[in-house]
Amino acid sequence: MAYQKITVPADGDKITVNADLSLNVPNHPIIPFIEGDGIGADVTPAMKRVVDAAVEKSYGNNRSIVWMEVYTGEKATKVYGPDVWMPEETLEALREYSVSIKGPLTTPVGGGIRSLNVALRQELDLYACIRPVRWFKGVPSPVTAPEKTDMVIFRENSEDIYAGIEWQADSEEAKKLITFLKEEMGVTKIRFDEGCGIGIKPVSKEGTQRLVRKAIQHAIDNDLPSVTLVHKGNIMKFTEGAFKDWGYELAAERFGAEPLDGGPWHKLVNPKTGNEIIIKDVIADAFLQQILMRPDEYSVIATLNLNGDYISDALAAEVGGIGIAPGANIGGSVAVFEATHGTAPKYAGQDKVNPGSLILSAEMMLRHMGWTEAADLIIKGMEGAIEAKTVTYDFERLMPDATLLKCSEFAEAIVENM
Numbered sequence: 001m002a003y004q005k006i007t008v009p010a011d012g013d014k015i016t017v018n019a020d021l022s023l024n025v026p027n028h029p030i031i032p033f034i035e036g037d038g039i040g041a042d043v044t045p046a047m048k049r050v051v052d053a054a055v056e057k058s059y060g061n062n063r064s065i066v067w068m069e070v071y072t073g074e075k076a077t078k079v080y081g082p083d084v085w086m087p088e089e090t091l092e093a094l095r096e097y098s099v100s101i102k103g104p105l106t107t108p109v110g111g112g113i114r115s116l117n118v119a120l121r122q123e124l125d126l127y128a129c130i131r132p133v134r135w136f137k138g139v140p141s142p143v144t145a146p147e148k149t150d151m152v153i154f155r156e157n158s159e160d161i162y163a164g165i166e167w168q169a170d171s172e173e174a175k176k177l178i179t180f181l182k183e184e185m186g187v188t189k190i191r192f193d194e195g196c197g198i199g200i201k202p203v204s205k206e207g208t209q210r211l212v213r214k215a216i217q218h219a220i221d222n223d224l225p226s227v228t229l230v231h232k233g234n235i236m237k238f239t240e241g242a243f244k245d246w247g248y249e250l251a252a253e254r255f256g257a258e259p260l261d262g263g264p265w266h267k268l269v270n271p272k273t274g275n276e277i278i279i280k281d282v283i284a285d286a287f288l289q290q291i292l293m294r295p296d297e298y299s300v301i302a303t304l305n306l307n308g309d310y311i312s313d314a315l316a317a318e319v320g321g322i323g324i325a326p327g328a329n330i331g332g333s334v335a336v337f338e339a340t341h342g343t344a345p346k347y348a349g350q351d352k353v354n355p356g357s358l359i360l361s362a363e364m365m366l367r368h369m370g371w372t373e374a375a376d377l378i379i380k381g382m383e384g385a386i387e388a389k390t391v392t393y394d395f396e397r398l399m400p401d402a403t404l405l406k407c408s409e410f411a412e413a414i415v416e417n418m
């Protein structure tokens with residue numbers, strides 16, 4: 001398609017997706033990227049530098065990434081005009097090129113625009129937010145045995161209170177909905193119905209089961225011991241409780257899981273390895289204490305959108321913080337890789353922060369494309385740089401004898417250690 005402001009590189013080709021969702025990856029694929037707001041301008045160039053080096057070292061001139069900048073957030077308002085935060089053609093390009101990567105985007109608290117990150121996930125129906133959490137040897141951690149934390153979070157990405165369906169206190173809409181709830185639905189539990197904002201929490205069977213299906217499939221493909229459904233279903237019975245019930249139902253009906261000792265836990269035999277996979281559930285508040293006390297009891301996590309947001313940052317802290325916590329947003333045929341952290345405005349433009357989160361998101365992207373040699377090199381480079389204690393401020397302030405590097409210098413250190 002013809003784009004207005006996006007310059008399509010002449011020397012690359014498009015990744016295409018087959019009906020079974022496998023990818024046809026050319027040797028010189030065009031990969032769209034969104035630089036991102038705040039520290040996006042710091043971490044995105046660092047990520048590109050590391051990816052280019054890993055690809056070149058792995059494949060010489062036979063393969064390369066052909067980067068194509070697309071715009072969302074503050075940069076979009078400069079390129080397209082003051083009110084254009086997410087141009088339609090950006091969404092079109094992310095769809096057309098199937099695999100892309102983005103830096104963080106600012107969302108104001110309270111008023112102002114709604115989250116562009118959430119909008120992008122919703123518009124492209126990127127229903128699974130996948131965030132692996134593992135420890136790299138030598139990374140400072142607040143827990144005594146960080147190596148015990150090795151989980152992959154599958155966060156539902158399209159529903160829940162996070163979808164942003166809510167109305168401001170005293171607006172006509174809020175008053176109308178509150179009146180409807182009281183007069184037509186018999187609701188008596190709105191404690192203060194004057195000056196009351198109100199939000200809606202949609203959670204569906206289809207939305208839950210497509211997410212849980214991905215989580216269980218991940219456990220099967222990677223021979224992992226368990227999938228845990230994390231919910232607050234004792235309190236929010238028909239949303240979070242239903243998530244748990246629909247999750248078990250899917251495990252039984254789709255994967256042949258059987259109740260364990262009468263249930264509710266289930267077990268299934270991994271068809272690829274013959275090993276057992278336990279499907280279990282835990283209430284979210286208990287889970288948040290157990291990941292500190294007994295993290296080795298958890299492997300794959302399937303959870304709702306808001307829980308997944310909180311859990312991502314909490315787990316990341318156990319293994320060194322959101323500076324190295326990667327992620328992917330995956331739907332049917334489209335995948336957008338992104339860091340777990342935000343725009344950290346106080347560090348923007350200082351060449352200071354840890355680019356590890358976006359670099360490891362790119363590592364996930366290369367693996368998604370089947371370029372495993374380059375992905376492996378990024379891990380090797382990251383391990384080497386950390387082992388040599390050449391790190392950014394977030395690690396350096398907690399590591400005795402470490403050498404403090406800038407964001408761009410840490411990218412170079414990763415390249416040198418590949």
Ligand SMILES: NC(=O)C1=CN([C@@H]2O[C@H](COP(=O)(O)OP(=O)(O)OC[C@H]3O[C@@H](n4cnc5c(N)ncnc54)[C@H](OP(=O)(O)O)[C@@H]3O)[C@@H](O)[C@H]2O)C=CC1
Binds near residue numbers: 106
């Ligand atoms: N997917 C996305 O695009 C996301 C966007 N956001 C948005 O980002 C904005 C800022 O959010 P905020 O709550 O401050 O969260 P941030 O994740 O941006 O930053 C919080 C703190 O985390 C640490 N941190 C974040 N990134 C890095 C990094 N790369 N390297 C080292 N440390 C890092 C810093 O800690 P310290 O101060 O200790 O050094 C920082 O002050 C908001 O508008 C929010 O909506 C938030 C999350 C995700």
Ligand SMILES: O=C(O)CCC(=O)C(=O)O
Binds near residue numbers: 106115116118309342
């Ligand atoms: O969209 C935002 O600004 C925040 C998103 C976020 O925190 C996340 O997805 O982890």
Ligand SMILES: [Mg+2]
Binds near residue numbers: 309310312313340
């Ligand atoms: Mg978050």
